[in-house]
Amino acid sequence: MSARISLGTPGFAICLQQPALQSEYRPKGTRSESGFDRTPLEPQMISPHPIVMARVSLALLVAASLASAAPLPADSSLALMPIRTLAADTEAGSASQSAGDEVIVERGDLRLAISQLRTGLSPRDLRSPARRGEVPWARVAVRITQGEQPTGDWGLASLAIPHGKSSVWKANRCVTGFTTPGEGYFAFPAPPTSVAFPWRARVEVARAPRGISPDFTRGFAPAELWTLPGLPIPARKSYTRLARRGTKTSRANGMVKLLAVAGPGTKPPQGVLHRDAVPSVQFCIDPSQPDLRVTLLRATDFYNRIVPLTGEAEGKTEAGRILALGLRPNRKSRVLNLVVAVQHARRFEVRLAPSRAAGQ
Numbered sequence: 608m609s610a611r612i613s614l615g616t617p618g619f620a621i622c623l624q625q626p627a628l629q630s631e632y633r634p635k636g637t638r639s640e641s642g643f644d645r646t647p648l649e650p651q652m653i654s655p656h657p658i659v660m661a662r663v664s665l666a667l668l669v670a671a672s673l674a675s676a677a678p679l680p681a682d683s684s685l686a687l688m689p690i691r692t693l694a695a696d697t698e699a700g701s702a703s704q705s706a707g708d709e710v711i712v713e714r715g716d717l718r719l720a721i722s723q724l725r726t727g728l729s730p731r732d733l734r735s736p737a738r739r740g741e742v743p744w745a746r747v748a749v750r751i752t753q754g755e756q757p758t759g760d761w762g763l764a765s766l767a768i769p770h771g772k773s774s775v776w777k778a779n780r781c782v783t784g785f786t787t788p789g790e791g792y793f794a795f796p797a798p799p800t801s802v803a804f805p806w807r808a809r810v811e812v813a814r815a816p817r818g819i820s821p822d823f824t825r826g827f828a829p830a831e832l833w834t835l836p837g838l839p840i841p842a843r844k845s846y847t848r849l850a851r852r853g854t855k856t857s858r859a860n861g862m863v864k865l866l867a868v869a870g871p872g873t874k875p876p877q878g879v880l881h882r883d884a885v886p887s888v889q890f891c892i893d894p895s896q897p898d899l900r901v902t903l904l905r906a907t908d909f910y911n912r913i914v915p916l917t918g919e920a921e922g923k924t925e926a927g928r929i930l931a932l933g934l935r936p937n938r939k940s941r942v943l944n945l946v947v948a949v950q951h952a953r954r955f956e957v958r959l960a961p962s963r964a965a966g967q
Contacts, residue, residue, distance in 0.1 A: 709721065709722040710722075710957075712810075712955045712957060714953045714954070714955060715953070716753055716754045717751070717752075717753050717761065717812070717953050718751070718752045718753070719749055719750070719751055719812070719955070720749065720750040720751075720752075721747050721748070721749055721957070721959075722747075722748045722749075722750070723747065723748045724745065724746070724747050724959060725745065725746045725747075726743065726744075726745045726746075726797050727743045727797070728743060728744045728745070728746055728794075728797075729741055729743075729744070730742065730744050730796075733746055733782070733784075733792070733794050742796050742797075743796070743797045744794055744795065744796055744797055745794065745795055745796070745797040745798075746792050746793070746794040747792060747793050747794075747959075748791075748792050749790075749791060749792060749793055750789055750790050751789050751790075751791075751812075752789060756789075757787075757788045757789025757790065758788065758789050759785045759788045759789055759791070759815075760814050760815065760826045761812050761813065761814055761815060761953075762781075762783030762793075762812065762813065762814075762815030763781040763782070763783050763793040763794075763795070763810070763811075763812060764781060764811045764812055764813040764900055764902070764952050765777070765778070765781060765809075765810075765811040765919075765921075765952075766778045766781060766793075766795050766808055766809070766810055766811070767808070767809045768798055768802055768806045768807065768808050768809070769807055769809075770798075770801065770802045770803070771801075776798045776799070776802050777921070778795035778796055779796065779882065779918050779919065779920065780795060780796060780918045780919075781793070781794075781795050782794040782795065783815055793810075804959075805958050805959060806958070806959040807956065807957075807958050808956070808957050808958070808959055809954070809955075809956050810954070810955045810956070810957055811898075811900075811952045811953070811954050811955075812952060812953050812955070813900050813902055813950055813952040813953070814826055814827065814902070814948070814950060815902070816902060816903065816904040816905070816948075823904050823905050823946075824904060824946065824948075827904075827948045827950070831857070831948050831949055831950055832904075832946065832947075832948055833855045833863075833946070833947050833948070833949055834944075834945070834946050835852065835865065835888075835943075835944070835945040835946075835947065836944045836945075837942050837944065838868050838888060838942060838943040838944070838945065839868065839941065839942055840868065840870070840886050840936060840940060840941055840942060840943060841868060841869065841870035841873070841886065842870050843870045843871045843872055843873070844870060844871075844872060844873055845870045845873060846867050846868065846869040846870060846873050846875040846878075847867060847868045848866070848867045848875065848876075849865045849866065849867055849868060850864065850865070850866060850867075852865045853865065855949045856949075857896070857899055857949045857950070857951060861892075861893045861895075861896040861899040861949070861951070862892075862893040863890055863891070863892050863893065863899070863901055863949050864890065864891040865888075865890060866878055866889040866890055866891045866926070866929065867889050868886060868887070868888050868889070868943070869881070869886065869887045869889060869931070870886055871884045871885055871886060872884055875889060877891070877924045877925060877926040877929070878924070878929055878931065879920050879921070879922035879924070879929045879931050880920070881918075881920045881931045881933045882918070882920060882933075883917045883918055883933045883935075885917050885933045885934060885935045886933075886934055886936065886943075887920070887931040887932060887933045887934065888931070888932045888934065888943065888945060889929060889930065889931045889932075890929070890930045890931075890932075891926045891927045891928070891929055892927060892928040892929070892930055893927065893928075894923070894927045894928045896951070897928075897954075898951045898952050898953075898954055899949070899950075899951055899952075900930075900949075900950055900951070900952045901930055901932075901947050901948070901949055902947060902948045902950060903916055903932050903945065903946075903947050904946045904947060904948055905945070905946045906932075906934055906943060906944070906945050906946075907943075907944045908936050908937060908940035908941075908942065908943060908944070909940065909941065909942050909944075910940075912937060912940075914934050914935065914936045914937075914940070914943060915934070915935050916932060916933065916934060917933040917934065917935050918933050919931065919932060919933065920933065
């Protein structure tokens with residue numbers, strides 16, 4: 608026995624048909640050490656409750672009527688949107704497209720495979736829809752190989768999207784996550800609706816820090832590491848100039864100078880204002896080498912407590928290209944100890960757009 612509901616209105620029709628018994632797969636067997644069940648699944652028969660079915664039917668009718676009146680914008684959709692096109696210039700790296708929805712970009716021995724794009728995600732877990740008041744995030748699935756081997760040593764360093772005649776939107780935060788070595792995702796706050804598809808994204812990847820693990824400097828040469836101990840934390844609306852702390856030279860003779868530590872809401876001379884209301888450590892980077900980057904590997908306070916990074920801010924001043932690392936120390940902390948890496952990133956330019964099927 609089945610129930611069938613049909614509704615016809617100008618522009619659409621809905622039919623819901625539900626059998627009396629529905630087959631659902633449930634796991635059977637013991638869990639493995641990783642927490643995932645690796646045994647075959649056993650089908651079980653479950654009878655749906657009539658009240659539940661009535662609520663589902665009502666929800667479908669309401670959703671369909673809203674969709675016919677005012678379609679949702681593409682950037683607020685939570686649906687999977689396979690990437691349709693990709694283009695790259697010769698300066699940023701070569702590009703090719705594989706079968707299906709996956710696209711591939713290459714730079715030297717580094718290879719990135721991008722397969723899916725999701726928008727409208729909550730920053731809490733990057734999976735569920737963004738709630739009211741939250742800034743929606745976007746996420747792409749990636750596979751990274753270096754020398755034909757999967758690697759988790761690289762992460763998203765920056766992402767910028769030019770739009771309009773001369774405007775450029777840039778993500779103030781970039782997150783990289785891996786489920787297995789070499790397979791994971793890049794995530795960033797979604798651009799505003801004024802940045803229309805397709806996105807001609809300027810993507811920059813760099814070797815990523817390893818969090819709080821003891822080997823957080825693994826993968827970096829000693830010449831790339833820069834230890835900065837005992838940086839004083841200024842009060843709000845004040846700063847401490849640290850130009851005398853020295854400079855760091857990269858492998859390609861790129862120069863990085865430690866400029867200042869700024870208190871919350873402070874813009875030091877020749878520096879930039881960090882959006883977050885937190886202290887920021889600011890560097891001046893050689894403008895002649897746009898791929899030169901300063902990557903924070905670890906930040907601690909006097910008691911060796913980890914100080915989290917809230918985000919980065921960049922700008923250009925008379926001194927050069929400025930990078931501000933926003934840090935959130937403990938309220939009682941008075942000094943910061945930093946370990947950073949001065950490295951050269953890999954740059955790509957990709958053109959991203961949802962497929963026609965997803966956009967319909």
